[in-house]
Amino acid sequence: MRIVSLEDFRDIYIKACQRGIPFLLSKLSPSSDQRTKSSFNQTDIPVAYWSQIPLVRKRWNVMITGDEEMEFEEYTSRKLSLTQPGVKMLSVGSGVCSHELRFAALNPNWEITCIDFSEKLLQEAAQNARENGLSNIRFVAENIYRHELPDNTYDIVFFNASLHHFKNMGTFLERMRKTLKPSGYLVINEFVGADRMLYDKTQIAAINEGLQLLDKSYRTIYRTHLTKNRYYGSGLLRMLISDPSECVESERILPEIHRLFTTVEEKGYGGNILMPLLKDLSHHFMSCGPQEEATLRTLFALEDEYLQRHTSDYHFGIYTKS
Numbered sequence: 001m002r003i004v005s006l007e008d009f010r011d012i013y014i015k016a017c018q019r020g021i022p023f024l025l026s027k028l029s030p031s032s033d034q035r036t037k038s039s040f041n042q043t044d045i046p047v048a049y050w051s052q053i054p055l056v057r058k059r060w061n062v063m064i065t066g067d068e069e070m071e072f073e074e075y076t077s078r079k080l081s082l083t084q085p086g087v088k089m090l091s092v093g094s095g096v097c098s099h100e101l102r103f104a105a106l107n108p109n110w111e112i113t114c115i116d117f118s119e120k121l122l123q124e125a126a127q128n129a130r131e132n133g134l135s136n137i138r139f140v141a142e143n144i145y146r147h148e149l150p151d152n153t154y155d156i157v158f159f160n161a162s163l164h165h166f167k168n169m170g171t172f173l174e175r176m177r178k179t180l181k182p183s184g185y186l187v188i189n190e191f192v193g194a195d196r197m198l199y200d201k202t203q204i205a206a207i208n209e210g211l212q213l214l215d216k217s218y219r220t221i222y223r224t225h226l227t228k229n230r231y232y233g234s235g236l237l238r239m240l241i242s243d244p245s246e247c248v249e250s251e252r253i254l255p256e257i258h259r260l261f262t263t264v265e266e267k268g269y270g271g272n273i274l275m276p277l278l279k280d281l282s283h284h285f286m287s288c289g290p291q292e293e294a295t296l297r298t299l300f301a302l303e304d305e306y307l308q309r310h311t312s313d314y315h316f317g318i319y320t321k322s
Contacts, residue, residue, distance in 0.1 A: 001198060001236060002198060002233055002234070002235045002236060003235050003236050003237050004235040004237050004238070005232045005233055005234060005235040006232045007231065007232040007233055007234050007235070008234060008235045008237070008238040010226070010232075011234070011238065012238075013224070013226075014221055014222075014223075014224055014226070014280055017223045017224045018048060018222060018223045018224075018280075047222065047282055047283040047286060048222045048279060048280045048282055048283070049278075049279060049282055050271070050274050050275050050277075050278040050279065050282055052282055052286065053278065053282050053285045053286060053296070054286070054288070055285065055288050055293060055296050056274065056278070056285075056296070057071075059269070059270075059300060060072075060269045063267060063268075063269040063270070064267050064269055064316045071102075072189060072316055073099055073102040073103050073106060074106060076103075076187055076318065077103065077106045077107055079264075079265075079318060080156070080185060080318070082107070082109075082110070082155060082156075083109060084109065085109050086109070086111060087107070087109055087110045087111065087155045087156070088110070088111050088112075088113070088153060088154045088155050088156070089103065089110050089111070089112045089113070089154065089155065089156040089157075089158055090112075090113050090115070090149075090153075090154045090156070090157050090158065090179065091112065091113070091114045091115065091157075091158045091159075091160070092115050092144050092157065092158070092159055092162060092163075092176070093115070093116055093144070093159065093160075093161075093162025093163070093165060093166075094114035094115065094116045094122075094125070094139075094160070094162070095116055095118070095121050095125075095162070096121050096124050096125050096128075097114050097116075097121075097122070097125035097128070097129075097137070097139070099158075099160045099189075100112055100114050100125075100137060100158070101125065101128055101129060101132065101134060101137065103158075104129070104134045104136050104137040105132065105134060107136075108136055109136075110136060110156075111136055111137075111138075112136060112137040112138070113137075113138055113140060114137065114138070114139050114140065115140045115142060115144055115147060116139075116140075116141065117141065117142065117143045117144070118141070119141035122139040122140075122141050125139055126139050144166075149175060149176075149178070149179040150179060151178050151179060152178075152179070152180070152181050152182065153179055153180075153181065154179050154180055154181065154184055155180075155181055155183075155184050155185065156180075156184065156185050156186075156187060157176045157179065157180055157184070157185075157186050157187070158186075158187045158188075159186075159187070159188045159189070159190060160188075160189045160190075161189065161190060161191065162190075163188055163190050163253055164190055164191045164192070164246075164247050164248070164249075164250040164253060165243075165245040165246065165247075165248065166245070166248070166249070167245070167248045167249055168249075169249040169252040169253060169256045170252070170256045170259070170260075173256050173257065173260050174260065177260050177261070177321055180321045181321075182321060183320070183321070184320070184321050185264070185318055185319065185320055185321075186257065186261055186317075186318070186319040186320075186321070187317070187318050187319075188253075188257070188315065188316065188317045188319075189314075189315075189316050190250075190253060190314065190315055190316075190317075191247065191250055191271070191313060191314055192250055192251070192253045192254050192312075192313065192314070192315050193247070193250060193251070193271070193272065193313030193314075194247070194250065194251060194313075195247055195248070195249060195250055195251050196234070196236055196239045196240075196246065196247050196248070197234055197239065197246070197247050197250075197276075198233065198234065198236060198239075199233050199234075199276070202310075203272060203273075203310070204231060204232070204233045206272070206273050206302070206306050207231045207273050207276050207277050208230055208231055209302065210273050210274075210277045210299050210302050210303075211228065211229065211230065211231060211277055213295070213298055213299065213302065214281075214295065215295070217284075218281060218284045218285075218292075218295060219281060220281075220284075221280045221281065222280050222281070222282070222283045224280075228280065228281060231276055231277065254266075254315065254317075257317070257319055261319035261320060261321060261322065262319060262320045262321075262322040263317065263318075263319055264317075264318040264319060264320055265317065265318050266315060266316070266317040266318075266319075267315065267316050267317070268307065268311065268312025268313075268314065268315050269312060269314050269315070269316065270303045270304075270307055270312055270313070270314060271312065271313040271314040272303060272306055272307065272310060272312065272313045273299070273302060273303040273306055274299060274300075274303055275313065275314075277299065278299075
């Protein structure tokens, strides 16, 4: 297990350049909750993540919905086809609620409750809801561990990039199962890869193989003068200091879901190579000309080959309570 790596020191410098010294100082708080909150309270996140690249998002859409123009919110709404009045959805760890707001717009008959411990993010989400005339969504700023969930209440429990932040995965998912109605659905769009993102040597080698396919001009790290020539993998100590909740039991997500729920459908959409490789390099591919698109297509092919032998780090899934 890596306790400290060169990646950690580089990442500290990068975070200082991208998000400022106050962000770094927030990581010195003795409160693990405050260190976790500081990771999410910034709503003006820089263009540094793979999820912001339009062509990557189209790739996800194809892998999840079969249509590069259809996102998973529309696909899920069609798949569940819950058109009766008063359908209740609970979203846990919803952040700025971009996906929940889309669900609310697509399904005016749904009553959506978003729970997150960041009041700041939920205030922004509430403002967006008002501006878009959405009255079927409400926001609760509370720690889910302390929030009382009524039994047999919700038709849908939804997690988007939040489930991997919760510990005691089996017990936690038992709570989610209890709050679902007998015919209810669990819907996830999640990282389910290595705990604490401590990738093994095989995955790190594949990431570095992908880096070598990039022209040097695409390896300049956002808001720095550094060039990303090699990926070393994160160390445990930085992960614990930066965000104690990050991928705390991500490897347990799918096994525990499979134990407690019945799978309606489950689709991996990669990320094993693309996510760590494109971190801090995504700004080069926001507007894709022919060369940028060709580069991304080459990386997609590399990851597809990798996924033939390894389980996807990111999964979309729909499950029933049974």
